[in-house]
Structures are given as structure tokens and as C-alpha cells.
Amino acid sequence: MCESHGSSSTPTPDLSRRSLLRLGAAGGAGVVLSTALDAPAVAAKGRTRAYVLVLDGMIPGEIDSGLMPTVKALRDGGTRYPLARSLPVMETIPNHVMMMTGVRPDRSGVPANSIYDRGEKVHRDLDRATDLRFPTLIERLNRKGFTTGTVLSKPYLFGVFGERATHRWEPFPVIPVSDHAPDLFTMQALTSMVTEHDPNLVFASLGDCDRFGHSDLTGTSLRLLRNVALAQVDLQVRRFVDLLKSTGRWRNSVMIVLADHSMDWSRPDRLISLVPRMAADPLLAGKVEVNQNGGADLLYWLGPAAQRAEAIKRMRRIALATPGVLSVHRPRALRLGPQAGDLVAYCRAGWRFSDPQPFSNPIPGNHGHPATAPIPFFITGGHPAVKRRTSSKRAATIDVAPTIGELFGLGQPRGGYDGRSRLL
Amino acid sequence: MTDFVRPVRDELPRRTVLAGTAVGAGVLALGAQDPAAAASRFFRHGVASGDPLPRRVVIWTRVTPTAAATPGSGRGPRVRVTWQVATDRAFRRIVARGTVRTGPARDHTVKVDARGLKPATDYFYRFVYQGQRSPVGRTRTAPAAAASPSRLRFGVVSCSNLEAGWFAAYRHLAQRDDLDAVLHLGDYLYEYGVGEYAMGSDDVVVRPHVPRTEIVSLRDYRQRHAQYKQDPDLQALHARHPFIVTWDDHEVTNDQWAEGAENHQPSEGDYRARRRRAHRAYDEWMPVRLNGTAKLGDGSKIYRSLRFGTLAEIALLDLRTYRSQQSTAVPTPIPNPDPTNSDPNRTITGREQMTWLKRLLRRSPAQWKLIGNPVMITPVVFPPLPADITGPIADMTGLLPTDGLPYNSDQWDGYQAERREVLRHLADHGVTDTVFLTGDIHSAWACDLPVDAGTYPLSRSVATEMVCTSVTSNNLKDITGTPARTTSVAIEAAILTLNRHIRYLDFDSHGYSVLDVTPERTQMDWYVTGARDDRRATSRWSTSWQTRAGTQRVTAASAPVPSRRSDR
Numbered sequence: 001m002c003e004s005h006g007s008s009s010t011p012t013p014d015l016s017r018r019s020l021l022r023l024g025a026a027g028g029a030g031v032v033l034s035t036a037l038d039a040p041a042v043a044a045k046g047r048t049r050a051y052v053l054v055l056d057g058m059i060p061g062e063i064d065s066g067l068m069p070t071v072k073a074l075r076d077g078g079t080r081y082p083l084a085r086s087l088p089v090m091e092t093i094p095n096h097v098m099m100m101t102g103v104r105p106d107r108s109g110v111p112a113n114s115i116y117d118r119g120e121k122v123h124r125d126l127d128r129a130t131d132l133r134f135p136t137l138i139e140r141l142n143r144k145g146f147t148t149g150t151v152l153s154k155p156y157l158f159g160v161f162g163e164r165a166t167h168r169w170e171p172f173p174v175i176p177v178s179d180h181a182p183d184l185f186t187m188q189a190l191t192s193m194v195t196e197h198d199p200n201l202v203f204a205s206l207g208d209c210d211r212f213g214h215s216d217l218t219g220t221s222l223r224l225l226r227n228v229a230l231a232q233v234d235l236q237v238r239r240f241v242d243l244l245k246s247t248g249r250w251r252n253s254v255m256i257v258l259a260d261h262s263m264d265w266s267r268p269d270r271l272i273s274l275v276p277r278m279a280a281d282p283l284l285a286g287k288v289e290v291n292q293n294g295g296a297d298l299l300y301w302l303g304p305a306a307q308r309a310e311a312i313k314r315m316r317r318i319a320l321a322t323p324g325v326l327s328v329h330r331p332r333a334l335r336l337g338p339q340a341g342d343l344v345a346y347c348r349a350g351w352r353f354s355d356p357q358p359f360s361n362p363i364p365g366n367h368g369h370p371a372t373a374p375i376p377f378f379i380t381g382g383h384p385a386v387k388r389r390t391s392s393k394r395a396a397t398i399d400v401a402p403t404i405g406e407l408f409g410l411g412q413p414r415g416g417y418d419g420r421s422r423l424l
Numbered sequence: 425m426t427d428f429v430r431p432v433r434d435e436l437p438r439r440t441v442l443a444g445t446a447v448g449a450g451v452l453a454l455g456a457q458d459p460a461a462a463a464s465r466f467f468r469h470g471v472a473s474g475d476p477l478p479r480r481v482v483i484w485t486r487v488t489p490t491a492a493a494t495p496g497s498g499r500g501p502r503v504r505v506t507w508q509v510a511t512d513r514a515f516r517r518i519v520a521r522g523t524v525r526t527g528p529a530r531d532h533t534v535k536v537d538a539r540g541l542k543p544a545t546d547y548f549y550r551f552v553y554q555g556q557r558s559p560v561g562r563t564r565t566a567p568a569a570a571a572s573p574s575r576l577r578f579g580v581v582s583c584s585n586l587e588a589g590w591f592a593a594y595r596h597l598a599q600r601d602d603l604d605a606v607l608h609l610g611d612y613l614y615e616y617g618v619g620e621y622a623m624g625s626d627d628v629v630v631r632p633h634v635p636r637t638e639i640v641s642l643r644d645y646r647q648r649h650a651q652y653k654q655d656p657d658l659q660a661l662h663a664r665h666p667f668i669v670t671w672d673d674h675e676v677t678n679d680q681w682a683e684g685a686e687n688h689q690p691s692e693g694d695y696r697a698r699r700r701r702a703h704r705a706y707d708e709w710m711p712v713r714l715n716g717t718a719k720l721g722d723g724s725k726i727y728r729s730l731r732f733g734t735l736a737e738i739a740l741l742d743l744r745t746y747r748s749q750q751s752t753a754v755p756t757p758i759p760n761p762d763p764t765n766s767d768p769n770r771t772i773t774g775r776e777q778m779t780w781l782k783r784l785l786r787r788s789p790a791q792w793k794l795i796g797n798p799v800m801i802t803p804v805v806f807p808p809l810p811a812d813i814t815g816p817i818a819d820m821t822g823l824l825p826t827d828g829l830p831y832n833s834d835q836w837d838g839y840q841a842e843r844r845e846v847l848r849h850l851a852d853h854g855v856t857d858t859v860f861l862t863g864d865i866h867s868a869w870a871c872d873l874p875v876d877a878g879t880y881p882l883s884r885s886v887a888t889e890m891v892c893t894s895v896t897s898n899n900l901k902d903i904t905g906t907p908a909r910t911t912s913v914a915i916e917a918a919i920l921t922l923n924r925h926i927r928y929l930d931f932d933s934h935g936y937s938v939l940d941v942t943p944e945r946t947q948m949d950w951y952v953t954g955a956r957d958d959r960r961a962t963s964r965w966s967t968s969w970q971t972r973a974g975t976q977r978v979t980a981a982s983a984p985v986p987s988r989r990s991d992r
Contacts, residue, residue, distance in 0.1 A: 060856070060973075064972060064975050080973075082791055082857065082943060082944075082973035082974050083734075083791045083857070326852050348848070348851075349875075350851070369852075370852065370853045370854050371853070371854045373853075373854040390942070391734075391943055392572050392573075392733070392736075392791035392792075392943040394789065394791075
């Protein structure tokens with residue numbers, strides 16, 4: 001989730017370009033879906049339906065905790081990838097983008113939740129539709145006459161995917177502190193979208209598991225809130241599967257269930273603040289911006305180009321000498337692109353970054369660092385393409401687009417995918 | 425029944441002779457014919473294979489060209505030995521062959537890295553000297569690096585002391601047809617003289633060691649290896665499955681460390697020279713690649729890894745050659761309060777091996793990281809202490825080991841700083857599905873591996889550990905001279921109560937294990953063998969524990985895997 005500071009506001013999608021549909025939903029709550037004006041009159045093309053369900057922030061072993069019988073049964077009945085990984089930076093926005101593009105951030109333009117924008121000279125979330133520069137699976141399916149939908153529980157995800165999908169749900173209600181829509185509402189929106197529009201592909205993301213993980217002060221030891229969230233997520237998934245089965249959609253459905261990253265908890269005293277350390281160096285003082293992404297810090301050199309090499313050397317040395325820092329990388333080595341700055345620092349398990357101030361990141365649960373790379377990843381559903389098997393191959397968030405693309409007979413995007421289809 | 429080849433003097437290309445009917449897949453089944461007797465006078469020590477790779481495997485034998493050319497004697501001529509690898513028992517389809525020289529300089533051992541093979545394929549191999557054939561061995565190559573096998577299965581053994589009993593565990597494993605390889609996790613042989621360390625508290629010698637004295641010289645080590653290689657059960661197991669081995673201490677001498685050993689006295693000469701001799705004999709007599717090759721004399725680095733497609737990578741550790749001296753000696757299982765157990769300047773792996781291990785764990789493309797680990801890594805301490813509490817105390821006072829008082833400081837418990845380095849590395853890098861496979865301690869264990877045992881089970885586990893029993897070496901009941909399930913029970917209960925990450929412990933059994941690996945889980949089945957002095961001791965299943973993918977925790981399994989496989 002976004003732990004950034006100084007975030008700019010999310011641009012509000014232009015309502016004038018949307019046709020609004022208010023649909024009745026279970027429990028009497030209203031669900032507002034928007035649909036592109038140029039959407040085809042027929043809801044979907046062909047029988048195949050695909051649902052990408054992101055359980056934001058889930059740890060793979062939690063599925064075996066006994067709190068998630070529905071998710072476990074879906075996993076065990078489908079194609080499972082135990083070696084699946086989130087990709088750098090192990091944050092929400094870049095991994096959702098990787099799922100829908102199939103390419104790494106150096107091609108999509110979205111390397112982290114938050115960056116320092118050199119042009120605008122601000123720290124901001126990558127939550128603008130224009131931040132995403134690669135054609136998504138959503139647009140590519142639309143161009144082939146298929147219909148698509150997005151049901152994303154976090155405003156910044158709604159922002160970055162914008163109006164690409166045929167049908168969109170703008171997260172509501174959004175809880176102020178966690179800045180996400182609870183799963184109950186997200187699932188109502190998903191249910192409504194499937195019931196009313198029945199798109200070929202729906203990209204849905206449930207945020208409770210991540211948000212309760214972030215704020216769970218019982219952290220690693222007790223994880224009380226987290227466990228409640230797991231049980232709640234399972235309940236919501238069951239509702240959705242029940243809907244598919246009761247309406248006869250299941251036999252034509254492929255579901256990819258995965259997380260964008262997992263979660264790690266740190267104690268209040270295990271904070272890393274690189275800003276004061278950089279400021280203490282005569283060369284670096286006043287010429288370095290540090291953008292904090294929970295378990296990863298992005299470092300930007302703002303001084304003269306002639307001093308960049310020396311500055312990067314010092315930044316690396318200072319970061320590696322800081323307790324709690326695991327490693328430092330050049331963005332190119334992680335395929336992050338220039339938006340990620342000049343260096344990326346990862347923290348160790350049980351630590352977190354807090355920049356620019358030690359109080360900037362008070363939340364115990366974080367991700368972005370390698371400790372949070374393992375994710376659940378499985379393909380399930382009643383469609384004949386779904387095989388019951390466990391594969392020892394390494395899957396990743398980047399494999400979602402190629403997998404769904406193959407399902408719908410879509411070719412490769414220009415330049416090809418960086419991921420690969422995980423249909424067996 | 426047996427399909428060992430009796431020596432005949434036919435010309436090689438025209439021979440298709442197999443003694444017996446070769447019914448079933450076994451190279452030999454004990455009982456019908458003693459393989460030692462079946463071997464010719466030229467091939468008295470059987471055949472063996474090891475370190476399978478996708479396209480090559482090490483094959484081994486020892487030739488005795490003249491009666492005088494006995495092991496360790498340094499006598500006998502230099503000779504040429506032909507080797508063959510075929511896809512069929514009858515050697516109609518020979519796919520690799522060659523001729524190698526051997527002689528007294530290498531104790532007439534023959535070790536070949538047979539190349540040009542196909543991945544995940546069964547092969548038969550044999551040697552020929554002066555027209556006489558060796559027994560036939562069967563081996564199997566590893567799957568291709570990019571392959572994703574649905575299943576792998578390994579026998580797991582350690583601590584086989586010939587004086588303490590018959591190798592029933594080997595015999596029962598040799599009768600199985602479902603294994604990809606056998607992992608021997610150390611103490612393949614023992615260095616002691618006759619009666620110094622035999623069966624039980626009275627040191628009953630079931631079979632006397634050769635030579636009769638503690639082995640120190642190169643001649644001694646060669647003779648001891650030769651004696652073990654003449655054991656019919658070990659011969660049968662070597663002939664039936666490839667071995668993947670590492671050594672613990674007894675391959676040189678008890679409780680060895682980088683510069684010495686408990687069982688090495690100044691009167692026995694320079695310790696490092698003794699170790700060189702022991703390693704030389706090991707390299708000659710074992711189907712293993714030291715320093716990455718089957719050549720002799722090019723180094724004795726045994727830590728290495730073997731890939732089995734995307735399903736597993738097996739890393740074999742050397743926890744003796746580079747380690748710091750053990751802390752103050754306190755008899756096991758008395759808790760050891762020596763604070764040097766957690767001294768960060770002490771090492772059990774050596775820096776180079778630690779760097780290699782951490783890199784492998786971080787970068788292995790395989791799902792399961794199986795660590796052949798000669799001594800236990802799980803904390804077994806009284807009591808486990810939270811690191812956040814003991815760390816500052818230890819820093820300030822230096823009075824206590826940070827992880828608690830270990831009951832055996834010869835294992836990773838005596839090197840707590842390096843254990844933390846490994847476990848924190850797993851946590852820091854999100855490494856999943858690491859299973860330590862361990863021997864040494866003559867007992868059976870199934871354990872979670874938390875970074876901080878003092879806060880477990882509230883804190884995370886980052887790996888698991890499965891420990892096999894000894895084949896014959898004395899366990900706790902043997903040492904105390906008490907019946908099974910009497911005195912050991914109280915100690916087991918104390919350890920299990922104070923160490924909540926330890927889920928299973930059996931101090932009283934001998935036998936072997938079978939490790940079954942699938943993408944869903946790994947499962948270890950423990951089999952217990954009967955009386956060690958019973959030549960025909962039976963075997964029975966004891967218990968099974970699993971590590972399910974992604975959980976880093978062990979859970980009990982209800983039944984062992986069937987010995988028949990559907991994936992072959």
C-alpha cells in the first residue's frame with residue numbers, strides 16, 4: 001500500500017465522459033458502475049470468462065492457516081504455483097500494472113507506488129492513467145471486441161487504470177485512514193458487474209487483507225486483525241464463487257487468484273531513515289531526494305550530472321552502512337526504469353523505511369522488500385483450460401496478462417511479454 | 425534372485441549374459457545370492473554410482489588385479505579397466521564406454537564421470553578387466569534443468585558403524601525400486617579400533633573393524649573404506665541407486681574441526697596431514713565429485729549442489745573442514761552455558777561456504793531447497809530465549825549464549841551467530857520451501873525452524889528440518905543401556921516441552937528414511953529396523969512428517985508413500 005509522503009491528489013476521472021449506471025445490490029447498498037460510452041451493445045464476446053482476483057498483501061502460507069477453506073479448496077482444485085513471486089518493487093501499483101501489461105516497469109513506466117517526480121519536483125503516487133505507458137490487456141481485449149471490467153478497492157489503482165476498462169467501479173465507500181473500500185463493498189461491486197454486464201474479463205482487487213495487515217499493531221506475534229481479515233476475504237470469495245456456480249457461469253470461468261505482494265511486520269524501533277544520513281554528507285546534502293515505499297527507498301540525485309557517479313557511490317555506501325538495510329541496487333538491474341531514481345534500497349525482514357522523518361511511516365506492516373516477494377498464485381475455475389496440478393516452476397505477477405491473453409487467443413503486445421502464460 | 429553378472433570370458437560386444445532371470449527391477453535382492461561372493465576376484469568391492477547430473481553420473485569400482493594388490497597395500501600393477509554404460513541390462517544398447525588407468529597410486533580404484541547420457545533415465549553400468557566383468561550397477565540421471573518432474577524420491581541415511589551392527593537399513597533400501605538416489609548425510613564409516621565404539625554401552629563388537637586399530641595412515645583409511653565396501657548390504661545399495669554424499673566427522677575422526685579433533689592426539693601426528701589422507705582415501709573410494717570433478721588430487725571441496733529440474737536442488741554442506749573449535753566440552757545432553765556458543769567470530773561453515781550457501785538459497789531456480797546438513801541446525805536449547813531479550817544481555821555480560829543453553833554444542837547450536845545468519849537470510853530474501861536434511865545425532869526429529877525460537881510459535885518459521893536415525897550407531901537408549909521407551913521418554917518430553925518448534929523426536933530407533941518430494945509437499949517417512957546384531961532384521965514404518973509448500977512448518981502425515989511410483 002502507499003506509504004508515501006507528499007502524495008498528490010488522485011485526478012478525478014472526468015464524469016462527463018462516463019455514463020453512470022446505478023444498480024441495486026445485495027443488502028440495499030447502491031453500487032455505482034461506469035461504462036464507456038463507446039462500449040459494444042452486446043455485453044461480452046463468446047462464453048469464456050476470466051476473473052483476476054487479487055488478494056492484496058496475502059502471504060502464501062495463510063491459505064493453509066485454516067481460516068480460508070474456500071480459497072484453499074479453489075487452490076487445491078486448480079493449477080498452483082508455490083514458487084510464485086511479486087516483482088520489484090514489491091508494491092501494489094507496480095504489481096497490478098505488471099499483471100495487466102505482462103511487462104516490467106522499465107517498459108510500463110510504473111516501478112513503485114510512489115516516486116519523486118523530477119519534472120514536477122514533488123513526491124507523488126503513480127496513480128494517474130497517464131503514468132501507465134504500455135497497452136494493457138484490458139485495452140487490447142477491448143480492441144478485439146471483448147468486454148472488460150475493473151473492480152479495484154483502492155483509489156490509486158482506480159486512478160492508474162483509469163477508464164481503460166469497458167466497465168469500471170470507483171471504490172466507495174473509502175475508509176479515510178486506510179484509503180480503501182472494504183471487501184464487502186468491493187465484492188458487492190464485483191457481483192453487480194458480473195450480474196449486470198458480464199464482461200469477458202474482470203480485474204478485481206480486494207484490499208482488506210493488506211490494509212488490516214498494515215495497521216495490525218499486534219503484528220508478527222498475534223496478528224489479530226489480520227486473521228479477521230483472512231476469514232472475511234474467504235467469505236467474500238465464497239460469495240463470488242457461489243454466484244458463478246448458481247448462475248451457470250462456473251463451467252466457462254477461469255479465475256486467477258494471486259496477491260500483488262505479501263506482508264512483513266516491524267517493531268517501532270526498527271526504522272530506517274536515510275534522509276538525515278544523506279543530509280550529513282557534504283556532497284549529498286540538499287541534493288538527494290528519498291522516496292519511501294515501505295520496505296524500499298528510492299534515492300534520487302538532484303545535483304550536477306558531473307557529480308552523479310561520485311554521489312551514487314556515496315549514497316550506496318551510506319545506505320549499506322545503515323542498520324536494517326539489506327541491499328542497494330541500480331534500478332536498471334531490477335528493470336525499474338528511470339522513474340525509480342538512481343538507487344533502490346531494500347530493508348531486512350522485520351524493518352521498515354521511514355522517510356523523510358522517523359515518524360513518517362508509523363504503520364507496522366509493510367512490503368516492497370524481498371521478504372514480501374512470495375505470493376499465492378493459482379489458476380482455478382470450471383473452464384476446461386483449468387488443470388488440477390501443482391507446478392514447481394516460478395510464476396510471477398507478470399504472468400497474468402500472457403495467461404489471460406492466451407485464453408482469449410490474443411497475440412503478444414509490441415515487443416512481446418516479459419512474462420509467460422501459466423496455462424498448462 | 426540377483427541379476428549380478430557372473431564373470432565370463434566372452435568378448436564384450438557379443439555378450440548379453442545376465443546371471444539369473446533379472447525379474448523385477450532390482451539389481452539384487454538379498455537372500456538368494458551373496459553379491460560379494462558373486463563378484464569376481466577382480467571386483468571384490470562392488471560397484472557404485474553417484475552425483476547424478478542430467479547428462480552424466482559418476483561410476484565407481486575397485487579392481488584387484490593380483491592377490492597381492494590388497495587395499496592400502498600399495499602393491500600391484502598399473503592396469504587398464506574398461507567401463508560401459510547401457511540403457512538395458514543386457515548391454516545391447518551401450519551409450520557410453522571408455523578405458524581408464526588405475527594402479528597402486530590410487531589404491532586401484534576406478535572413478536569415471538560418464539558423460540553423454542540423457543536426463544531422468546535409468547542406466548546400467550559395469551567394468552571389465554582382462555575380459556572379466558564386474559557386477560552390474562544401475563543408476564539414474566537427474567532431470568533436465570528446465571524439466572518439472574512431478575515427483576522425486578530419495579533414501580536418506582547416516583551414521584553407519586560397521587562394528588555396531590549389520591546394515592539392515594541398506595538392505596531394505598536396496599530392495600526398493602522407487603528411489604532416484606540415496607542421500608548419505610555423513611559418518612559413512614567410523615575411524616575407531618576394534619571395541620572402542622561398538623554396539624551398546626558394553627561395546628559389543630558385532631563385526632570387527634579392519635584394521636583393528638584406529639585409522640590414522642592412508643593405508644588405514646583405504647583398508648577401512650575397503651572393508652565397508654565389502655559389506656553385502658552396502659554393496660547392494662550402491663549397485664542399485666546412485667549415492668549423493670557428504671561427510672561428517674568420522675570420515676576423518678570424531679568431533680573434527682578445522683585444526684584438530686576430539687579423537688586426534690599429538691602422538692598421531694599432524695592433524696591436517698591426517699585429514700588430507702582421510703580425504704584422499706574418501707576421494708578414491710566414494711562415487712563423489714570433490715572439487716567438482718571425479719579426478720583425484722585436485723582438491724577436497726565437498727560442498728556442492730545438484731539440481732533436479734525445477735522441483736529441487738540439493739545442497740551438500742561440509743560442516744567440519746572449516747569450522748572453529750567446539751566450545752567448552754559438556755557431555756550431551758547437559759545444557760552448555762558457554763557464551764562462546766554465540767560468538768560471532770566463530771564459524772561452522774567457513775566464510776566461503778557461507779557465501780555460497782546464501783547465494784544458492786537466494787537464487788536457486790528450484791522450488792525445494794534441500795540442504796544435506798551433517799549436523800542439526802534446529803535450536804535444541806534450555807530454554808529457547810527471545811533474541812530481543814538475550815541479545816543485549818549477552819552483549820553486556822557475555823555470560824550466556826544468545827539463543828539459550830544448547831544440549832549439544834557440536835551442532836549448529838554451538839555456532840549460533842552463523843545459524844542466525846542463515847535463518848535471517850531466508851527471512852530477508854523471502855526464501856521459501858527450504859528443508860534441512862540431517863544426520864549425525866542418531867535419532868529422528870521433525871522440526872520447524874523459526875528465526876527466533878524464543879518467541880515461537882508466535883514468530884515465523886522460515887524452514888524445516890528432518891533428521892534421520894542412525895543406520896547402526898548407538899542412540900540414547902543404547903548409550904544408557906536401558907530398554908526402548910524408558911529413560912529416553914523423559915528427555916524427549918523435556919526437549920519437546922521447552923522447544924515448541926520441535927514437533928517430533930525419537931531417541932530410541934535405528935533405520936532409514938525415505939524423502940518424497942512433489943510440488944505440493946515434501947514428506948519424510950521414517951523406517952525402523954530391528955536388532956542390530958540380527959543379520960536378517962526386519963523393517964517397519966514408524967512415522968511420517970510433511971512440509972507443505974509455502975508453509976515452512978512440519979505436519980504429521982498419516983501414512984508412508986507407497987513404494988510403487990506412477991510417474992515413471
